[in-house]
Amino acid sequence: MHKTDDAPWSPSACMLCSIGCGIEVQIKDRHLTRIRGDKSNPVSQGYVCQKAGRLDHYQNHSMRLTRPLKRNAEGEFEEIDWQIAIVEIAERMQQIKSQHGGHAFAYYGGGGQGNHLGGVYSGALRAALGTPYLYSALAQEKTGDFWVNGKLFGKQSCYVTEAMEHADYVIVLGANPWSAHGVQRTRDTLKAICKDPDRTLVVIDPRVTETAKMADIHLQVQPGKDAWLLSAMIAEIFQNQWEDKSFLDAFTEGASELRKVFLGVKVDQYATEAGVDPALLRQVAKGFALARTGSVRADLGIQQSHNSTLNSYLEKLLFLVTGKFNREGCNHLIAQFAPLIGHSPSASEGGVKTRVTGMEGIAKLFPPNILPQEILSDQDDRVRAMIVDSANPALSAADTTAFSQALDALELLVVIDVAKTETARKAHYILPAASQFEKSECTFFTFGFPEVWFHLRRPLLSPEEGTLTEPEIYFRLLVALGVIPERFILLEKALQADSLMRVSRFFPLTLAGMLKLKPQWQAYLPVILYSVMRQRTSFGLSAGLPDELASAATLWGVTQLFSARYPRAVARAGLNAKGGALGQALFERVLNSDRPVMVAKFSFEETWDMVKTPNGKVLLSIPQLLSQIPALGKRKHSLTSKHYPFLLMAGERRAYNANQIFRTAKWRKTDLSGGLRIHPQDMASLGLTEDSEVIVCSSKGQVQVSLIADDGMLPGVVSLPHGYGMGYVEKGEWVTNGPAINLLTDMLACDPIAKTPYHKQVPVSLIPVATGLSS
Secondary structure (H helix, E strand, C coil): CCCCCCCCCEEEECCCCCCCCEEEEEEECCEEEEEEECCCCCCCCCCCCCCHHHCHHHHCCCCECCCCEEECCCCCEEECCHHHHHHHHHHHHHHHHHHHCHHHEEEEECCCCCCHHHHHHHHHHHHHHCCCCEECHHHHCCHHHHHHHHHHHCCCCCEEECCCCCCCEEEEECCCHHHHCCCCCHHHHHHHHHHCCCCEEEEECCCCCHHHHHCCEEECCCCCCHHHHHHHHHHHHHHCCCCCHHHHHHHEECHHHHHHHHCCCCHHHHHHHHCCCHHHHHHHHHHHHHCCCEEEEECHHHHCCCCHHHHHHHHHHHHHHCCCECCCCCEEEECCCCCCCCCCCCHHHCCCECCCCCCECECCEECHHHHHHHHHCCCCCCCCEEEEECCCHHHHCCCHHHHHHHHHHCCEEEEEECECCCCHHHCCEEEEECCCCCCCECCCCCCCCCEEEECCECCCCCCCCCCECHHHHHHHHHHHHCCCCCCCHHHHHHHHHHHHHCCCCHHHHHHHHHHHHCHHHHHHHHHHHHHHHCCCCHHHCCCCCCHHHHHHHHHHHHHHHHHHHCHHHHHHCCCCCCHHHHHHHHHHHHHCCCCCEEEEECCHHHHHHHCCCCCCCEECCCHHHHCHHHHHCCCCCCCCCCCCCEEEEEEECCCCCCCCCCCCHHHCCCCCCCCEEECHHHHHHCCCCCCCEEEEECCCCEEEEEEEECCCCCCCEEEEECCCCEEEEECCEEEEECCCHHHCCCCCCECCCCCCECCCCEEEEEEEHHHCCCC
């Protein structure tokens, strides 16, 4: 690390989780030499976890891409000129579309935790190809939750958040915020709850996590049994008449159907099946129901589990039946600054289904678990081509073996990334992107309430020579496909006239007129805005955006739409304008700050406007799920077997693991090899020590791992982290960074509604290396 004490500190943000804590960075020789929390950031206020300090390992590593690459006839990669690559890719896309139609294309990715701008521009390419098929990591995590939101609140895009910071009674369900974060200033928030004698923290998790160790009560549920536990809690509430009847009468429909079902649940039986003390469960149900305020924080522990969509339903019923919704200190709806997700109508309502598996979209997304089947089918209307942007499904999607076979079977695979990932190494073309610190970028995870803050990050570095930003890549592809011209001269003149006259009138009017004449261009609007706003000196006038902010052009449209939808909330953020001028003022506020700015301020009364059911009430009864609750009492099914006697919780978040953007092990200070957590009792029964290694075997594959003795694990349950298994070059040698856990997972082991994988309960066996199979 090239340290310096005299370099200026530049503000930016971490992008390793959804929160995006503010950081300040010193730069020398293109290295992020020093990183600290940004005390001037109005949201994170200097808070930062240990992972952010290692971000130079993302910016600088051996697998960084700096030239476009094409796979030759021998299967080797060779450098190719950018323009030739764009033309060849466009020609091949046109051939496939002409022969097989838009359904022959799939798109995967579109931005990670903190590079969402690129994903906005990618929609224009999907529109040009005529494909609705957007696959992403989000769709293997949260779509069951989105499906439930659609049933309860009217649209799958209705987004519910928690209020841990202000709640009297907090339930953390299938989550470990101490390590995974997901809440502003997470550790400070947890400490504040624990220090306050009038507040209660309950953790529901099979493992004694770092968060569970802080909790007042830990319900150590058996893996895969959350539905039993949650059903018992809700039943206890109804059977003691602790539900909030006035809330249910005023704001919901279907409470009577719920009451009928839950009055028939045997609380002790369900609690025992879940592996928890019935008395302790009753205590938690009563405490939450009678608390003045309460909030539930749920995450992948229940969303990548057996009964995952049912789990999400029960989790929401818990705070809905107790009236802990859309008020301070409770779960509530929030507005999206930019629509990361949408609403997918059902097939009967004219919605889209995939051609092979018949899967309907959820929130405009499709689950990665079905993609290998959509590609490997012998049907004529199978997926034949794929564009992957800022994602690595060859390693991060379930069932690595099936996914690898599918990628190899594609007629065209184009990868846009900063690194030569496992997916990129299977591509026909690799297009190198500028890193997140080499362009303007942002996250659209704007979860704040009542104040909504948004941070447009300025580039810390110029783009690496030979790379392009994603907006530029998509612009060039659309021009090569012939769907837009290279220039929009009339729009450029209108923008420059507005700039010269210091108004915001000519450009929006000209744009509206153009889209009326060319309505097909509406789908390409982000790329059109980019094309126009980067032309700063045409006709001798200065307008548009400086080069370093060109990627932010699409935010003009985002701010216009957001201010039109929520004008009062935007005005409360201190902007005194109306109509399009309000959107322009918001756009300029975003552009003119290198730290987060307030874009809106909502009231809790306005959260009820975010319910999109016909009558504005929450529709509590989902018959498809409600019917499953009595059936739980009759279900006796073991998740393990003689051949696979252990349950693996795959994807644990630890102190030094993150998403796929860290390629090498050097960034870690602990747990370099991603060891297997195992109860000491199980370790002893196998004759193992922490110096031992085992082969973890599932029905799909195997990985070799080291061991970590952890008496916080349940006997018979083991755990591996995500974010390992990447290959890279070190000192001229090819090495692999820890266990690639999706070698163990099965794409067919998934939720029947959302197709989200059962990552938290993978049946496995453990074989000591000395007597095991070859690894």
